Amino acid sequence: MRTKQVKHIKKLVSKHLGRTTKRVDRPPTQGMFSRIFFVTLADGREVVIQFRTERLDLDTFKVAKCAFSQVVPDAVALQDEELENIGVHSVTGKDAEGRITVNKSLGRVLSKGYLADNSASSLDEVTTYRPLLRGFLDRLNEISNLPFWVSHYDLNEVNILIDESCEVTGLIDWELSTPKPFAVGREFWIPEEFEVAERAPWNELFAGMAQKTHGMLEKNIDLVQDAVILGTLLDTFFWEDRQVGYGEISMKALPRFLTYRITPVRGDEPPYKE
Incomplete structure (x- = not known):
């Protein structure tokens, strides 16, 4: 596991939860746009920390929490100036000249996407x-x-937490799970x-x-x-x-x-x- 990630996890736990970290584990499979870690605190509690490239939409969690109660974890967005300043939300080249260069390069790459004469x-x-x-x-x-029903949009092994008896104890990553008929x-x-x-x-x-x-x-x-x-x-x-x-x-x-x-x-x- 990367030392920098563990370092940031310990810092976040200390700053926002006022606790020390006992152990950090990662699931066998990770999402495409995030990195998830299972963190065991010194007092025995377990939390999930997710590093994301996009801001967390807490409204969907609140809707799911109302319907499913204990199965949906409490979710909070952890603010960290150091991580935000790294620039994970931006493309390389912060000024206008850099963005123009990136866009020109993208144009050259995507210009090779021809598949057929018509659609x-x-x-x-x-x-x-x-x-x-x-x-x-x-x-x-x-x-x-x-x-009107809320269901989970992306049920896969990464988002379903179970106990030793294979009973579901939690469902995570609710952001795309909007209520529908x-x-x-x-x-x-x-x-x-x-x-x-x-x-x-x-x-x-x-x-x-x-x-x-x-x-x-x-x-x-x-x-x-x-x-x-x-x-x-x-x-x-x-x-x-x-x-x-x-x-x-x-x-x-x-x-x-x-x-x-x-x-x-x-x-x-x-x-x-x-």
Whole structure:
């Protein structure tokens, strides 16, 4: 582990928590734009310290905290003048001349991005799903009647904390987790044991919610299924510079993802249609 990082961690713990650091560990996998460390304090408490390139948005943590209470950690932004003055938010070349040089260099690099004479092939991929998307326009009012729900946007092993019994004790990194109609914001991925493990969250999700909400969703289970598909489409496509864009990996997986049916709808059948 880098000595400078440990040095800053000890300094932050002492300055903001008034405690000394006993041990610093790092997870096996790190995020793309941050560095996370698990810190054990001298009094036995454990905290997570994250070095970031962007400012921490605490509002999303507050919303999640209201819904999930103990599972969402208390989050504070730690101010440190020394780290802020390093300039991790800036490109090299602080003055105008330096920025112009960087931008010219970027232009030369990105000028090699030619792939084809026109964009027809990629446009065809998008227009294939136009009828499906248009169909959702007529159902937006129906979907808006689903409960307003906050779910975690990026459920992966880095953001899920568990105890020795594999029970979830905490969820971190809530910044992109904005509330949406139930099932629209649910993220899922396919591990090797997917067909066995996939049923568990749906069963526990419905069992753990208020009985009144459960009953309402059961009566509108087809609408919940549609909301899942809508969420999948919204996660694949995006609007940027007045054009529709998409992630290439998501687009390749989309035909299969669109056949996904939630547990209450499909019963004992497989989650995806072959």
